Amino acid sequence: MAEKSFPMTAEGKQKLEAELKNLKLVKRPEVIQRIKVARSFGDLSENSEYDAAKDEQSHLEDRIAQVEEMLKYAQVVDADSVDPDEVAVGKTVTYTEVGEDEPETYTIVGSDESDPFNGKISNDSPIAKALLGKKKGETVSISTPGGKFDVVINDVKA
Template sequence: MPKTYPMTAEGKEKLEAELKNLKLVKRPEVIERIKVARSYGDLSENSEYDAAKDEQSAVEQRIAQVEQMLKYADVVDADSVDPNEVSVGKTVTYTEVGEDDPETYTIVGSDESDPLNGKISNDSPIAQALLGKHKGDTVTIATPGGSFDVVINEVKA
């Protein structure tokens, strides 16, 4: 069975927009750069041609990756899950035991993650520990830097 890609509806929309941009904008730009570089003559010592071919490879790989993710997308409807249960698409606030400052993260699919903006991947150690837990639960989170306990204060869709 192929791997599924959990994501929010917003994340799927962003991937669809990225795929459209890659196919309709980036791909033609790179093809044009290759044509121009070919016109310079000898391809064996043509760095512009080599760079354009490398970029073409990267664009085609990303197109294939995004198409795969969209084909096997598992769009999670956070509203269909118990309102107090942590799941993909929900925002969870917790406080580390012995600390006062709460932390808030939205759990999203791996391609949507943006930790600096409070979006963590469902594959991250923190999200893995929190998924399926409920408001009020004490959870042990094991990270490469060590383990710590948190209390889930709030879960919202």
């Protein structure tokens, strides 16, 4: 069975480490305190504050486990170690769809760092999968749920 890995940038790993620290040192004690206060209200069978706090604790513990798993198997990608013209995780790629004039620019990041509205797309997205490993000047066919289209890679930056 293949080893799990979570490709991410060094910045993405730092953000996850900061989130984990905040979840464990700030959020967890807050939720535990809310549970203690809610318990003091008496009958737990009709105590909505207690139920809400327990639900929040469950979600919090799930996220802590998820972040710990991602950090355990983090694969920090060094975009500088790849050919300067090759599309890779951590690099910013500019391409133009064939037949269009407006170029599009995205930074390819690990899935947890993805933020398409701010120009960061997941390495698991159809666009990134098609572009990864390709080089500046190449024409690439991209298949997405919305259809298939061709793009020309204009630029790749680390």
